[in-house]
Amino acid sequence: xxxxxxxxxxxxxxxxxxxxxxxxxxxxxxxxxxxxxxxxxxxxxxxxxxxxxxxxxxxxxxxxxxxxxxxxxxxxxxxxxxxxxxxxxxxxxxxxxxxxxxxxxxxx
Amino acid sequence: xxxxxxxxxxxxxxxxxxxxxxxxxxxxxxxxxxxxxxxxxxxxxxxxxxxxxxxxxxxxxxxxxxxxxxxxxxxxxxxxxxxxxxxxxxxxxxxxxxxxxxxxxxxxxxxxx
Numbered sequence: 001x002x003x004x005x006x007x008x009x010x011x012x013x014x015x016x017x018x019x020x021x022x023x024x025x026x027x028x029x030x031x032x033x034x035x036x037x038x039x040x041x042x043x044x045x046x047x048x049x050x051x052x053x054x055x056x057x058x059x060x061x062x063x064x065x066x067x068x069x070x071x072x073x074x075x076x077x078x079x080x081x082x083x084x085x086x087x088x089x090x091x092x093x094x095x096x097x098x099x100x101x102x103x104x105x106x107x108x
Numbered sequence: 109x110x111x112x113x114x115x116x117x118x119x120x121x122x123x124x125x126x127x128x129x130x131x132x133x134x135x136x137x138x139x140x141x142x143x144x145x146x147x148x149x150x151x152x153x154x155x156x157x158x159x160x161x162x163x164x165x166x167x168x169x170x171x172x173x174x175x176x177x178x179x180x181x182x183x184x185x186x187x188x189x190x191x192x193x194x195x196x197x198x199x200x201x202x203x204x205x206x207x208x209x210x211x212x213x214x215x216x217x218x219x220x221x
Contacts, residue, residue: 032207044212086151095164096206100150
């Protein structure tokens with residue numbers, strides 16, 4: 001079965017430090033990968049998807065098929081980046097499979 | 109445009125009862141998906157409806173069912189509630205399905221006592 005693993009439940013970084021939220025998946029095909037984010041008291045929302053290759057709010061994510069990873073990165077963390085981040089995967093018409101999430105806390 | 113709405117926002121039910129949750133998608137969205145969110149299991153897919161037809165179903169018992177109406181509004185029903193059904197139930201809508209950006213509702217918090 002497809003699986004998405006986010007190894008860190010909580011990640012704390014200082015403001016201005018680089019951030020890397022890890023995501024590994026277990027699927028040998030060509031899945032589509034997403035990062036969703038939930039800020040405090042807000043709804044879960046799409047942050048970025050790998051096919052668009054966009055940088056959203058300074059975040060980027062590169063799909064590494066060899067390592068089956070889709071880590072989310074930002075060079076300089078801001079306090080407003082504090083949130084819950086979910087990596088998700090889909091292949092074909094299968095439903096979205098979410099990782100269990102990583103809570104990012106940016107310390108001033 | 110108005111976002112996804114879910115009603116009710118909070119529910120307290122007793123074991124053995126049944127419950128119906130409602131989701132109104134964004135206008136023009138034909139796909140509605142339901143997810144169960146718990147601290148232990150995270151976000152788990154329940155089912156997806158598109159144009160009144162169930163297109164995908166997750167690994168949940170038959171006590172969990174859903175439907176979609178011609179206006180794309182969707183309901184999910186849980187019969188014979190168990191304590192383990194206590195969770196946040198999220199609904200998400202999109203134009204064509206789960207490969208599109210999912211727009212999530214605020215969720216319905218169900219507590220089973």
